[in-house]
Amino acid sequence: MPDVRLASPQGKWIVFTTVLGSSMALLDSTVVNVALPRIGEDLDADLAALQWTVNAYMLTLAGLILLGGSLGDRYGRRKVFVVGAVWFATASLLCGLAPNAGVLVAARALQGVGGALLTPGSLALIQASFHREDRGRAVGLWSGFGGIGAAVGPFVGGWLVDGPGWRWVFLLNVPLAVVCVPVALRHVPESRDTLAHGRFDVLGAALGALALGLVTYALIEADEGSVLVVAAAVAGIAAAVAFVAVERHRSDPMMPPDIFASRQFTAVNLVTLCVYAALGGFFFLSVVQLQVVAGYSALGAGTALLPTTLLMLLFSSRSGELAERIGPRIPLTVGPLLCAAGMLLMLRVGEGASYAADVLPAVLVLGVGLVTLVAPLTATVLASVEVTRAGLASGINNAAARAAGLVAVAALPLLTGMGADSYRSADAFEGPFRRSMLWCAAFLVVGSALAFTAVRRPPPDCDHPECRTHCCVTAPPLEGERRAPRELG
Incomplete structure (x- = not known):
């Protein structure tokens, strides 16, 4: 039985190292977008290379995240977490030293492998280490501090890009790992699922990643x-069928x-695909629009979207409580529509755009939409399956969101119609960006319609997630495996 108390020194060290580890992967999912124009300029990369800089990471992360959680259950959660941290830091070092776009893309793919070990492992360690009475508060601290990291991340990323350079966005992970790994080895108890077997669905993971790739x-x-392009499309579809x-x-x-x-589970995952396809496209393109067209610095572009994260940090738990009272249908219908409105407001952001008059209204409306949407979406996913499958359901939902962003x-x-060099020119980028916002808004409207027609209120006695504070815009939060209430006593 886990028996670490939150008030003990060991408990505080466990929260510290798991927050540090998860923040490494979380930050790289968001702050790299801020650096894209500088990466392209420095490495003389075209738009396709910048797309792969984002997608190589998302591809391996989405394809392997379910397998990463299973490895921790079988071989030891602390062991896999530490391996993930070392792997992630090593790949980050390769990213920071990359002499060309090809090496950077390959290193980003390796980073995603490390992220697939880190991301499920950090919360699993919290769930497995703490005494039952302290587990909820520990998860809340982990989530809250992670949210603060998500809020600070774009600011730090922008400052690094404008200061020592974009390579430090990646190199910063190395000292974080140097702190994280020894603390984990010294203070975090090892844990594993004694009922887990040694069989892993490696073929399924490989086929899923191959289809996406x-x-x-x-x-x-x-x-x-x-x-070759046609052959890749046909082979991708064939790999998906084989999966x-x-x-x-x-x-x-x-x-x-x-x-x-x-x-209910199927419907909410379809909503997830629509919502996170829109968010993936928005956050990929909006920071480029702010820098290339509106003339913002990397720091200015990174901090421009900060209110969205702050709103999620401050109010997502209240949104989850509201959804428990009124049911998820209204939040999952209204939230995407508010997000769509925020993206349509971004159509006002052009050359010389004022932050207060043009950017901030769009960001605030988007943030309110995400506050309304994300926590109820997570709760509904978990409530739609048996409590013993909460971790699996959460992992599938997380992977679906990342895959949607990847494809978008x-x-x-x-x-x-965005050309290979469009991001180098304000005139060439602005038109495709505006059309992209229309597409993203359309995805969200479809998601809202799906929620209105297919999502229903969960049974009143269903188990709700402990973690409702969430600030990552790339995917819904992961939930650890949980036992049925009768098994906890």
Whole structure:
């Protein structure tokens, strides 16, 4: 039985190291976007290389995050967490030293592997280490401090890009890992699931990542219209079909098809796909628009979106409580519409845009939409399955959100006619950006319609998540595995 008390020195060290570890992966999911124009200029990279700089990380992270959680359960959560931190820091060092775009993209893919070990591992350590009476408060502290890190991240990223340079956005992870790993080894108790077996769905994970990778390649390189692009698209679809077939016939699948027998779970994941496709496209392109078209510095662009994170940090827990009282249908319908309105307000952001008059209203409306949406979405996902499958449901939802963002970053430049060098010119970038915001708003409207027609109130006795404070815009929060109430006593 876990018996660490939160008030003890060991308990404080556990919270510290898990926050530090999860923040490494969280920050790299957000602050790298701020550095993209400088990366492109320094490495003489075209738009496709910048897309891959974002997507290589998201590809391996989305494809392996479920497997990463299973590895921790089987071989030891602390061990896998430490391996993830070392792996992530090593890949970050490679990113910071990359001499060209090709090396940077490859290193980003390696970073995603480390992120797939770190991201589920940090919360799993909290859940597995603390006494039952302190677990909720420990998760709350982990979530709250992580939210503060998410709020500070774009500011720090922008300052680094404008100051010592974009490479330090990656190199900063190295000293963080140097602190995180020894603390974890000294103060965090090892834990594992004694019922977990040694069989892993490696084939399923490989097919899922392959399908995403091939489809992403086809979308990014579609302008070439070559036989290779067509072959990649066909192969990607074939890999996706094979993934579904493998998951249906394995005895221990990574993504059990029967979990989608819950109409509520399926509906909320469809809403997730729409919402996070829009958010992925928005956060990829908006910081470029602010720098290239509006003339903001990297620091100015990074901090311009800060109110969104602050609103989520301050009010997401209250939004979760409201959804418990009134049900998730209204928040999941209204939230995407508010986010769509915020993105449409970004159409006002052009050359010489005023922050107070043009950018801030869009950011505030978007932030209110996310506050309304994210916590109820997470609670509804967990309430739509048995309590013992909470971790699995959360992992699938998280992976779906990351995959949606991945595809959006690949597809939006193609859909809007954004050329290889558009990000270098205000005139060339502004038109495609505006069309992209219209596409993102359309995704959100579809998500809202799905929520209104398909989402229902969970049973009144369902178990709700302990973690409601959430500030990451790239994916919903992960929830650790939980036992049924009768098993906790």
